[in-house]
Amino acid sequence: MSDPAAQGVEVADRRFPTEAKYFMAIGVFFALIATIYLIFSDGEWIGVSLLYAAVIVALVCAWFMTTRVQGAQADVELYEEGEGDQTVYLPTRSHWPFLLALGTVVTANGFSVGMWLFVPGVIVFLYALAGFIREGRDRA
Amino acid sequence: MTGEPHERRPRWLVPSLSALTAVVISGCDLGLPSPITREGENVTRLWSVFTILALAIVALIIGLIVVVVIRYRRGHRDDIPSQRQYNFPLEITYTVIPLVIVGVLFGLTIPVQENLGSKEGAADVYVEVVGFQWQWQFRYFEDESYEGDPRIVVSGSPEQVPVLVLPVDATVRFRLVAQDVIHSFWVPEFLEKRDLIPGAETDVSPGIDNVVEVETTETGEWTGRCAEYCGLQHAYMDFELRVVDEAEWQSWSSEAADATGEEGT
Amino acid sequence: MTATREVPPTGVEAQPLVEEPAAPERRLSGFLRWTTSTDHKDVGLSYMITAFVFFLAAGCLALLMRAELADPGQEMVGPGTFNELFTMHGSIMLLVFLSPFAFGIANYCVPLMIGARDMAFPRINLLSYWIYLGGGLSMVFGFVTADGAADFGWFAYTPLSDSVRSPGLGAELWLVGVALLGISGILSALNIVVTVFTMRTRGMTMFRMPILVWNFVVVSVMVLLVFPVLTAAAAMLWTDRNLGSVVYDATAGGQPIIWQHLFWFFGHPEVYILVLPYFGVVTEVFAVFSRRPVYGYKGLVFATCSIGALSLGVWAHHMYATGAVLLPFFGVMTMLIAVPTGVKMFNWLGTMWLGRVRFSTAMTFAIGFLAVFVIGGVTGVILASPALDFHLTDSYFVVAHFHYVLSGGAVFGVFAAIYYWWPKWFGKKLHEGWGHVHFWLNFIGFNLTFFVQFILGLEGMPRRVADYTEASGFRPLNVVSSIGAAVLGVSVLPFLWNAYRTWRRGEPAGDDPWDGQTLEWATSSPPPIGNFPEGLPPVRSERPLWDLKYPDRKATTGADPAARKATR
Numbered sequence: 013m014s015d016p017a018a019q020g021v022e023v024a025d026r027r028f029p030t031e032a033k034y035f036m037a038i039g040v041f042f043a044l045i046a047t048i049y050l051i052f053s054d055g056e057w058i059g060v061s062l063l064y065a066a067v068i069v070a071l072v073c074a075w076f077m078t079t080r081v082q083g084a085q086a087d088v089e090l091y092e093e094g095e096g097d098q099t100v101y102l103p104t105r106s107h108w109p110f111l112l113a114l115g116t117v118v119t120a121n122g123f124s125v126g127m128w129l130f131v132p133g134v135i136v137f138l139y140a141l142a143g144f145i146r147e148g149r150d151r152a
Numbered sequence: 153m154t155g156e157p158h159e160r161r162p163r164w165l166v167p168s169l170s171a172l173t174a175v176v177i178s179g180c181d182l183g184l185p186s187p188i189t190r191e192g193e194n195v196t197r198l199w200s201v202f203t204i205l206a207l208a209i210v211a212l213i214i215g216l217i218v219v220v221v222i223r224y225r226r227g228h229r230d231d232i233p234s235q236r237q238y239n240f241p242l243e244i245t246y247t248v249i250p251l252v253i254v255g256v257l258f259g260l261t262i263p264v265q266e267n268l269g270s271k272e273g274a275a276d277v278y279v280e281v282v283g284f285q286w287q288w289q290f291r292y293f294e295d296e297s298y299e300g301d302p303r304i305v306v307s308g309s310p311e312q313v314p315v316l317v318l319p320v321d322a323t324v325r326f327r328l329v330a331q332d333v334i335h336s337f338w339v340p341e342f343l344e345k346r347d348l349i350p351g352a353e354t355d356v357s358p359g360i361d362n363v364v365e366v367e368t369t370e371t372g373e374w375t376g377r378c379a380e381y382c383g384l385q386h387a388y389m390d391f392e393l394r395v396v397d398e399a400e401w402q403s404w405s406s407e408a409a410d411a412t413g414e415e416g417t
Numbered sequence: 418m419t420a421t422r423e424v425p426p427t428g429v430e431a432q433p434l435v436e437e438p439a440a441p442e443r444r445l446s447g448f449l450r451w452t453t454s455t456d457h458k459d460v461g462l463s464y465m466i467t468a469f470v471f472f473l474a475a476g477c478l479a480l481l482m483r484a485e486l487a488d489p490g491q492e493m494v495g496p497g498t499f500n501e502l503f504t505m506h507g508s509i510m511l512l513v514f515l516s517p518f519a520f521g522i523a524n525y526c527v528p529l530m531i532g533a534r535d536m537a538f539p540r541i542n543l544l545s546y547w548i549y550l551g552g553g554l555s556m557v558f559g560f561v562t563a564d565g566a567a568d569f570g571w572f573a574y575t576p577l578s579d580s581v582r583s584p585g586l587g588a589e590l591w592l593v594g595v596a597l598l599g600i601s602g603i604l605s606a607l608n609i610v611v612t613v614f615t616m617r618t619r620g621m622t623m624f625r626m627p628i629l630v631w632n633f634v635v636v637s638v639m640v641l642l643v644f645p646v647l648t649a650a651a652a653m654l655w656t657d658r659n660l661g662s663v664v665y666d667a668t669a670g671g672q673p674i675i676w677q678h679l680f681w682f683f684g685h686p687e688v689y690i691l692v693l694p695y696f697g698v699v700t701e702v703f704a705v706f707s708r709r710p711v712y713g714y715k716g717l718v719f720a721t722c723s724i725g726a727l728s729l730g731v732w733a734h735h736m737y738a739t740g741a742v743l744l745p746f747f748g749v750m751t752m753l754i755a756v757p758t759g760v761k762m763f764n765w766l767g768t769m770w771l772g773r774v775r776f777s778t779a780m781t782f783a784i785g786f787l788a789v790f791v792i793g794g795v796t797g798v799i800l801a802s803p804a805l806d807f808h809l810t811d812s813y814f815v816v817a818h819f820h821y822v823l824s825g826g827a828v829f830g831v832f833a834a835i836y837y838w839w840p841k842w843f844g845k846k847l848h849e850g851w852g853h854v855h856f857w858l859n860f861i862g863f864n865l866t867f868f869v870q871f872i873l874g875l876e877g878m879p880r881r882v883a884d885y886t887e888a889s890g891f892r893p894l895n896v897v898s899s900i901g902a903a904v905l906g907v908s909v910l911p912f913l914w915n916a917y918r919t920w921r922r923g924e925p926a927g928d929d930p931w932d933g934q935t936l937e938w939a940t941s942s943p944p945p946i947g948n949f950p951e952g953l954p955p956v957r958s959e960r961p962l963w964d965l966k967y968p969d970r971k972a973t974t975g976a977d978p979a980a981r982k983a984t985r
Contacts, residue, residue: 030623031614038638038726045730045750053743054359058678059733066642066729077614088617104535104946105445109543110452117551120597123655124589144540183875184808198804206795213791216766217784224707226773234771234980237710237972242767243760247716250759254752257802264804265744285582333577334673336738336811340877344807347739349674350576351667360674361740375889379811379879380738381570383577384496387882 032077039070108147111140185341188374188395190367192343194264199343201260205253268344271365275325277318283328283335283348283378286385288314292405298327304408305415308391315392317408319401320371328352328362336380339393342366345379371395452547455539456946457524460546462842464521467550468514472831474557475509476906478502483866483902486895489887499883500568501587505557507571508591511691512598513553515827519694520549520605522834523633525842527609529937529944530627532618532953537611545604552597559587567591570881572684573654575665575676580658592655599648606640609633618936620956624718627935627959628711631718632697635725639686642729647683650676674741681732689728691823693721695830696761699783702833703765705931706780707772710960710972713764720757720764727754737803738810744803751801758794762787771980777931778852779837785860786829793821796871811881814874820867832859832912840930844942845923851915858908865901869894934960 046063053059115137122130182203187193224233280291280298291302308314318324328337330348338345344364352360378389396404445454451463482502485493494502524542528535536542559566564585569578573591576582613626613634626634654676656662663669665676704711711717731751733742765787774780796818800806809815832855840846874880878891885891929938939962940949954965964971970979 034623034634034722035638037722041726042729049730049743049746052746056359056678056741056743058675059682062646062679062682063730069642088619088622104456104539105453106455106540106543107453109455109540110547113544113547113551116548116600117555117597120551120593121555121590124586124593124659144544148540183872185876195804195808198802199799202799202802202805206799209795210791213762213766214788217788220766220769220772220774221776221784224769224772224774226708226775229773231773232708232967232970232980233773234977235710235970235972236771236975236977236980238713238715238974239767243713243716243763246763247756247760250756254755254798257798258749258752261748261802261804262745265748265802268804268807269744333582334574338811338877338879340808342808345738345810346807349667349739349741351673352740359741363740375877377877377879380574381500381577381811381881383569383582384500386500387496387884390886 028078032074035070035074035077039067039074042067042070106144106147108140108144111136112144115140184343187343188339188341188368188370188372189343190369191268192341192366193369194267195343198260198264202257205257269361271325271363275365276322277324278327279316279318279324280327280329281316281337281348282331283337283382283389284331285333285383286378286389288316288376288378288389288391290314290316290391292408296325303412304405305412306408313390313392315394316376317394317396317401317404318368320368320395320397323365323367326364326366328364333382334380335378335382335389337364337376338379339374339376341374341393347380368395371397453543455535455543457528457536457539457542458842458943460536460539460542461521461523461525463546464517464524464549467546467553468518468521471509471553471557472514472518472828473909475506475514476909478506478509480902480906482506483899485883486885487899488896489885489889489892491884494883496883497565497568500570500881501560501566503881504568504570504591505560505566508556508567508594509553510823511571511687512595513549513556515691515823515831516602516687517549517553518831519633519636519691520545520602520609522629522694522698522838523605523609523637526838526937527612527630527633528616529841529940529948530630530935531613531616531621532936532949532956533612533616534947534949536608537616538608541604542608545601545608548597548604549601552594552601554594555590555597556594559590562586562590572680573676574680575654575657575673576667578654578676579666589655589658592651592658595651596648596655599644599651602640602644603648606637606644609637610641613637618953618956620961624715625956625959625961627697628700628714628717628721629694629697632693632700632721635721636690636693639690639725639728643683643686643690646679647687650679650683653679674736674739677736677739678732681735682729685732685735686725686728688819688822689724692827692830693724695786695827695834696721698830698834698837699786700765700768701935702779702783702837703768705837705933706775706777706783707769708932709768709772710934710963711764712767712770713760714959716760717764720760723757724754724761727757734801734803734806735810737806748801748803752798755794755798755801762791762794777836778847778849778856779833779931781853781856782829782833782836785856786826786833789821789825789829789860789863793818793826796821809874811879812874813870813878813880816880817867817870817874820870824867825863829859832856837931838937839919840926841937841942841944843919843923844926845919846926846930847915847919847923851911851918855908855911855915858904858911862901862904862906862908866898866905867901869897869901873898929962932966934963936961938962939965 042063046060046067049063050060115133118129118133119137122133182200184196184199187196275296278293278296278298280293280302282289282291287308290306292304293302306314306316326337328346328348330350330352332350334350335348336345337348346362346364349360349362352362372395374393376391376393378386382389450459454460481494482499485499524536562585564587566587567573567583567590569583569588578588613630617626653662653664657664657666663671665671665673667673700711700717727750731747731754734747734751736742737744737747796814800809800815800818836847836852873891873894876891878885878889885895926942928940928942931938936953939954940951954961958964958972960972
């Protein structure tokens with residue numbers, strides 16, 4: 013099961029998977045657009061920098077998809093019945109996201125409303141963040 | 153669309169196109185106000201090309217939808233229809249045709265837009281349009297430097313909207329200046345508007361072209377409005393445009409210049 | 418293939434990370450389910466229900482505006498309140514309703530459609546929902562502050578939105594809300610991208626994913642590229658207002674135009690972020706109710722990707738009238754978007770062509786979507802021409818245009834999605850008769866409201882005005898528009914009744930009520946935690962369930978010989 017070739021199934025080369033190609037295409041396209049815009053826009057540097065930032069983001073993603081996560085869907089070409097990846101930990105209930113969001117929202121409002129909201133917000137946020145991280149760590 | 157549609161399409165295309173032609177021949181501006189500037193006439197022509205094409209495309213798509221709804225409704229035919237998924241030549245066709253249409257439309261746009269933006273030679277009248285919350289002021293200058301004291305200043309009051317008086321058959325150059333927030337100078341019959349951006353007249357915001365030029369072609373009175381949302385009284389930030397003949401323009405401008413001079417001293 | 422798989426022997430310890438669950442987990446209920454369940458289906462429903470409540474609220478704001486505009490003079494609300502109304506109407510509809518509703522659909526449907534058990538990061542999923550709700554409420558709470566809600570328009574142009582012209586807590590809360598919604602959107606998008614890229618079931622290659630999933634990939638990548646720009650722009654506006662920086666302040670060396678560039682770099686792709694998910698929805702609906710494969714599937718995928726890519730290069734077409742932008746560049750880029758959009762239209766028609774079209778409510782809404790969206794699309798090409806845009810921008814023509822795209826297009830898509838997946842979500846079918854009443858009221862009301870606004874805009878009515886004069890001649894069409902708005906408002910009532918009725922005594926729908934094609938119909942309605950207890954059908958095309966049901970009627974590249982035999 014771990015060796016697709018043993019099952020006589022033709023498996024596409026996933027060293028440069030579709031996911032990576034997708035981001036690569038975005039990066040190349042934006043590089044083209046950004047360069048055209050750079051030449052003709054006569055120093056409209058906001059758009060130029062935003063477009064080049066998009067190029068960088070896309071290329072980083074393409075690199076990441078090629079080098080780091082190529083194994084994540086190694087068996088996706090197999091025509092078996094299956095349930096997908098069963099090795100990932102997927103919790104079905106947790107109260108930490110709610111508390112973390114509460115902390116985030118209260119803190120953000122505190123920026124504008126005042127310290128009396130900001131300080132409790134930060135406390136809830138830090139408490140929930142710690143709980144959120146520890147929950148993730150404890151389950152292993 | 154696997155084969156059959158081709159011979160079907162004209163059946164819907166022909167009547168819709170002829171209906172459109174009828175609309176065009178009836179000679180309206182397809183909803184657009186009739187222009188009072190030379191530049192506006194070009195916009196009207198461009199508008200009719202775009203609109204007729206747009207209506208044709210809408211008619212085509214709606215027509216095809218109607219065909220689908222009538223011909224391909226399930227009804228009692230509870231079988232499984234053709235499962236054909238690709239028709240490469242057809243797909244290329246309906247990619248290339250829109251591409252060509254877009255190319256043509258873009259080609260038609262460019263000259264009109266360059267004409268709207270062109271400011272060659274000297275103009276007859278130089279007006280600085282000043283917008284502030286929520287009123288207009290019109291300052292008439294002698295030349296394109298817009299320097300020194302304006303010859304005429306027209307201001308509005310809470311009871312009376314300001315009146316922008318212009319001579320007919322003259323080239324008028326507007327320099328748009330905002331004093332607080334962004335406004336937009338719009339006489340609908342000009343068929344163009346431009347924003348007034350704070351800081352545009354200084355070096356702070358380079359590359360902002362806030363000068364518009366029009367050639368007036370008709371006498372009459374029209375309403376101008378602020379088109380860019382600018383706060384509480386935005387809806388009431390109107391002005392009046394009065395385009396007058398040469399004689400009236402001469403008498404008005406000398407009177408107004410005197411009045412402005414008296415206020416100044 | 419239900420046994421737990423071993424971890425590939427690459428890590429330090431090769432042992433299963435998950436034990437066999439002893440018994441199926443019991444579903445939570447009520448408040449606990451809302452706040453603590455990380456199941457993607459629960460989060461998805463929370464998103465959609467919350468977004469729909471915001472939709473109703475923002476719709477009420479619109480009705481108030483239309484009531485005020487039905488007649489010249491100030492009758493119901495003054496200009497101050499009116500400005501708050503349209504600001505919040507736009508902000509809620511765009512940021513708190515359409516986009517989160519789409520994320521709700523993504524949460525519910527994407528894992529099911531790719532055969533996954535859940536989203537990749539279930540807890541972050543729940544986190545982003547609650548940040549979204551908090552952000553939306555922060556924005557709306559502006560109404561109960563002393564100075565009222567934000568009133569600088571949903572695109573908050575500087576310097577109108579600075580601390581001098583728009584003081585008050587409402588404006589601050591709007592900024593906080595925008596920043597929070599931005600964060601929430603980024604988290605959701607990240608989750609969707611990772612889910613689609615790492616959790617697909619066997620056989621589900623990228624080019625076998627349903628179009629809806631593809632659209633969510635494109636949308637999510639766009640969100641990741643542009644939402645940070647919005648959040649950064651909002652943060653800079655916040656520092657301008659509160660800490661004395663002068664990024665956007667022309668009187669102190671800043672540039673107001675920077676805000677427009679940053680905002681529209683987010684704002685234009687945002688429009689596609691709002692509408693692309695519903696393109697996906699109607700694609701699924703067209704295929705299922707025509708009993709056809711998605712016509713030109715690969716072309717459609719490329720069209721979607723090019724719309725997404727092009728949409729990042731067109732932001733300044735909102736700024737033609739500033740006189741500060743490169744007109745030909747943005748003109749041609751914007752018009753080019755019409756090409757892939759046209760391809761999609763013909764693909765949808767091709768999907769229905771030769772089909773066996775069944776006019777369920779979902780299908781009717783999808784066809785209605787197509788009919789109104791084409792009007793929104795062609796007027797978009799008109800607006801793309803700078804020469805014409807100088808007249809049309811900031812007028813009611815633009816208002817009509819984007820309502821045809823978003824209120825006609827996207828909201829029809831929302832209802833198509835609701836009627837299509839309701840059986841999957843709740844196990845009961847909505848009543849078709851009431852559904853059609855809803856559709857026709859909606860369709861007629863919508864066109865009555867917004868078509869006349871094209872003409873109003875051409876005649877010279879600027880957008881965002883609280884009032885107009887009798888002399889302007891705008892009155893008759895405004896009356897028509899307001900009557901249409903009333904019909905549109907009423908059209909929601911049959912839907913609400915339908916939902917209530919179905920909840921009380923709807924007939925059970927079964928697993929696959931529409932003769933579906935994609936994997937979400939291959940499990941129970943609603944699916945249990947873990948989604949596919951019975952395993953999945955093999956995935957060999959983008960219609961695994963269809964292939965299972967009709968093994969001898971697979972999609973063909975050329976003419977379909979089986980169909981010819983059947984019809985003769």
